[in-house]
Amino acid sequence: MDTGQIGELVFKLYRIRFTEPGVGKYLKRWGLTFQRPDKRAVEQDVEAVRVWHEETWPAIRAKAKAENAEVLFGDRVGVRSDQVTGRTWGAKGATPVVRRTGNRFSVNAMSAISTRGRMHFMVFTETFDAKVMCRFLARIVGHFDRKVHLVVDRHSAHRSKTVRAWLDGHKDEIELHFLPSYSPGLNPDEVVNADLKRSLPHTHRARNQTELAAETRRFFHRCQRQPHIVRGYFAGPHVRYVLDENPLGF
Incomplete structure (x- = not known):
């Protein structure tokens, strides 16, 4: 969930509107960081x-x-x-092309x-x-x-x-x-x-x-x-x- 979605949730629950940067500042103040979540199978016991x-x-x-x-x-x-596999640098808006079989x-x-x-x-x-x-x-x-x-x-x-x-x-x-x-x-x-x-x-x-x-x-x-x-x-x-x-x- 990104800051925009969190902001929408806050507005939906409390009718208080925050800008995305404002949401980000509060999250950082509370010790939270924007991370890539781990995947975990729902079947895991x-x-x-x-x-x-x-x-x-x-x-x-x-x-x-x-x-x-x-x-x-x-x-x-x-x-x-x-x-x-891998990444490389390229011009913004122009996806690099790797030639392969x-x-x-x-x-x-x-x-x-x-x-x-x-x-x-x-x-x-x-x-x-x-x-x-x-x-x-x-x-x-x-x-x-x-x-x-x-x-x-x-x-x-x-x-x-x-x-x-x-x-x-x-x-x-x-x-x-x-x-x-x-x-x-x-x-x-x-x-x-x-x-x-x-x-x-x-x-x-x-x-x-x-x-x-x-x-x-x-x-x-x-x-x-x-x-x-x-x-x-x-x-x-x-x-x-x-x-x-x-x-x-x-």
């Missing part, structure tokens, strides 16, 4: 989010500490050739990050399903000599019979934990996805799926070489809970 913060996540963290295990947050992202293609990626600055990823062109998830889990396990606790959302592939069967055969190597439904804001890897889409070149576009996959891999490789960037993905207000009371960096 507030109680489930509370339980995650107060019970589930502390239990995962404690178990990982007891097992000397690694905790990772993972997520899938899709990147399309027709996706508009008219063909449509896409690639997918799975990634997982830890507060230690580690990042693991897999770029693929097929549809994300249980088999792809098992392949990613196998790659994760192959990078560690200790147990991994992987936190993901409730995508059907993550909870499939195929994945559960694979996990049953690797109980000592990896364990899966699920975030509350409709709660992407609790997952630091969602920040990685947003950064990927912002970072893809917007002055030179991939002309085919192979080039798009290569650009996506370059982004993840850059992050892997800069652990401080990966650690920074945990600094946002919605995901900072991961770091609370966490001396071992889980």
Whole structure:
């Protein structure tokens, strides 16, 4: 709601007319600022989010500490050739034009990050399903000599019979934990996805799926070489809970 709408509401309720600058001055005086609101699904279960913060996540963290295990947050992202990313300067009233291919293609990626600055990823062109998830889990396990606790959302592939069967055969190597439904804001890897889409070149576009996959891999490789960037993905207000009371960096 902007200052004009607030002014109309005040007039409707109290029959007092304010100019838009006047409304703005009062709002600032009361400690309010004009912000872009966060999106939150109406289906989100507030109680489930509370339980995650107060019970589930502390239990995962404690178990990982007891097992000397690694905790990772993972997520899938899709990147399309027709996706508009980035901004640039242009004359007022004249929208800048970026030349790109008219063909449509896409690639997918799975990634997982830890507060230690580690990042693991897999770029693929097929549809994300249980088999792809098992392949990613196998790659994760192959990078560690200790147990991994992987936190993901409730995508059907993550909870499939195929994945559960694979996990049953690797109980000592990896364990899966699920975030509350409709709660992407609790997952630091969602920040990685947003950064990927912002970072893809917007002055030179991939002309085919192979080039798009290569650009996506370059982004993840850059992050892997800069652990401080990966650690920074945990600094946002919605995901900072991961770091609370966490001396071992889980």
